[in-house]
Amino acid sequence: MGIAQHRALSAELAQETAVLHRLASQRADQHDAHLTALSAIAVASDDPAQRLFLEVATTITRFYPRISAIALVPLQPGGVAAAGTALDPQLTARIRAAAIASGGEIALLPDPGRAGHYVMVKRSPNSDAARHGLMLSIDAARLLDEAGTFWDRPGINLALSLPDGTVLFQRGAIDGTVDGAVDGTGQAKALGSASQPLRLETDRSITPGDLFPPLRSALILMAAAAAGFGALAFLRQRRRAGQALEQARLSALDSRLAHAARVNALGELASGLTHELTQPLTAILAQAQAGRRLLARDDRDGLAPVLDDTVTQARRASAILQRFRSWSRPQAAPVRAFDLRDALRNVAALLAAQAQAQRVALSFDLPADAVMIRADPVEMEQVAFNLLRNALEALRDRAGDGQIRVTLCPEAGNAVLEIRDNGPGIPPELRARLFTPFMTTRPDGTGLGLTLSQRLVERAGGEIALEHGTEGASFRITLPLDPTGEGP
Template sequence: MALVERQSLVRELTTKSATLHRLASQRADQHDAHLTSLSAIFVAGGRARQDLLLDVAATIMRFYPRIASVNVIPFDPSDPMIQTLPGLSGADAALVVQLARGSTGALQVQQMPTAPDHYIVVKRTPNTDAARHGLALVVDARALLATDDPFWQKPSVSLRLLTPDGKTALVGRPAPDAAGFSKLLGSQSQPFIFETALAIRLADLLPVGKVLTAIIAVSGLFLLSVLGLKQRARTKDAESRARLSAQETRLAHASRVNAMGEMASGMAHELAQPLTAILSQAQAGRHLVRRGDVKRLGTVLDDTVAQAQRAADILDRLRRWSKPNRAPSKPCALHDAAGSVQRLLALEAKSRDATITLSLHAAPLFVDADPVELEQVVFNLVRNALDASDGAWITIRTAVDGGMAIVDVTDTGPGVPDDIKARIFEPFVTGKPDGTGLGLALCQRLVEEMGGDIVHLADAAQTTFRLSLPLSTRAVAP
């Protein structure tokens, strides 16, 4: 029992360590992409457009809290520095210049003298022998290893991150006489040594509950042997089959849950890098357009397309791996959905000085759909109308056209911008500054699954989205 328990504990440590090691390696690799993008922006704009650099740096620091600051340190002390808060001390700034001057093109990494649990990643800019600045990211080593897994909160578990020479610990402390895991981070620029350890006690090897269970089981087998070998064999066989069946069921369930968790974690971290690169390249491209530098814009757009295709491929793998289970449709009242949306958005409409009115068909209208999905579609259309402008007058109108129920959502806002009218239902196309571009795409998918259609009436006097759904032919309970 002790041997099996020890193997289980060591196996758990190895699995958890490998997962955290992979996560830390991916985070370290992202620093290379950040520095490349920041360097391109600085070289393009210089100190005159340091606002562009600071905007991108603020975005990076917001999405990646482990990056404590972004700094551009000139080799000439008389030139001003560009820094985000908190800035570098004089000694740290001098270290950045020293590392940048000594660089031959590769990134330079050094522990910070003033903050031993932080390190600096330095890139000369431009990345040639004519470089006149050092571009530095200050990285919190503790945040590099941050994880929500409760396994790492156990007092018997320890981890640490060592400098590449193995002499200095950025994070953690040594744990002698313990089962361990040690591996270099999978980052060429930041090959820190990642180590974990687990102190295994006697109580871990021989848990009281399992020991008592084993004693009881042995005693029970002895008593059964007294009653007869044949009866004991039958009982033992039946119990064994039941136990194995239950265990197989639990293992199958755990396997599916673990697979989903690992896939979600991997997808999040796989998508982080292409999305970061797309953001940086897009901001750089916008700057080049403003300057009229069309020749360099082509390269930036090619890189952006490549990163977008990479993200699309990642999502395509997720789509093929799992498909959502839809609830069965049933006859539901179209007017109830409209009234529910009016009530849900009443307070928001009042705060925006807007008005939501209903102009409903004289007779009740029923369509075959999932009630939640139907309400979600109408809700999204009305919410878009509210977001379009303050003080809008919004009307939800229903009618019948042949065998179809018609729902028009009309508003007095500024309308859909001309440049996106033809693509308004495509994913990620939006006219709102902070929109995701997924609302109308989701509405279209849901409506099509209900057997209907949704269109934007471009020729209408006011902004109008029309929803057409087949009327239900099934009997409706009174």
């Protein structure tokens, strides 16, 4: 009984720690989205008092009580910080120094004016031309709240520390050396946030009373003497009921975490859309102001190119919104059986001129027999067009040496389409986020092409993936063959 109880207590701690780790990691990731949105607002605003920034910051602190303070500190000494409350001069100096020393990463510091708080510092804009240091002060204790009553039990120990070892929050003795303890089962792991790898440590002090509860021990002895196997069956049934109840509670908490993940993803989409639209809207504003000055001077010859640039930027903003709308709610199209080779031939005809202009060898290896699938032909053409256009963009600097090979073949009831190029490939640090909305390596890209392609392929019942260990970039698309093997 003692061994089984020890294993159960250790497993319970490991399971609760995993749930708490996920909860804290999800909340920490939300802070990145807040910093991105606030930075975009600060950069786009021409108001010295940053009133819009302060309104958004107040709303964030109201809905996220763990965020105690938000401030925008000018990097030039003597500048006035935009903050809801007065900042400590020592904290202001630390924020400015951390932003100046930043190479683009987010700095983590203990908050000298608030016990148990840590500070996130990001330069704004996040480039060598940064003008401000953007700060969020986070209450570490509230980062771990709402995790359940398990963490309030006696003997359950918990701590959260900065990567440098500074303890932000601690409850109980983490090393498991509490007086009378038989054993401790410690857990330690960094949060799954790239910008906030805080160290989460948990421990459980297991005493003889935990291993051998007096009442349960007496009942087991009495039942074993009186009934034998009957008592054993009763205990097994009781344990199953307890496990079912605990599983139901954990499932409810997991549903809340999934909802938090969806809210976080929505924040990332909104932040990314704000970032994408800031540049064309700023350009439209500048062109409009320049046009007004030219009109005042009656310079009609100079006004025409200004208006042309304004139209170009407006169309670019419209294109961004259109692609965002297509990603978030693609229109349902009629599905029918068709030959996938025909779709690839259409795409080849569309891109042949561009490939020839770049002197890129574009080759198609298609089977002699029809490859019938059931999907929307236009959507499959869009997927192939997106991937081939991305490959041509990657080979823009390799004139005369670029190669793109498209291979289609039936395999185990599926149509397998591979698109490979000999370009620079995808950096390892970006592969995990390749199909994330707004993730792009091109200055003029929107980051929605691959995300939309993934949704269209999955809607057709297939899969799309980046193959590893190959030269350049290689994408593999798997679509189920039409079981009838017939046309529409």
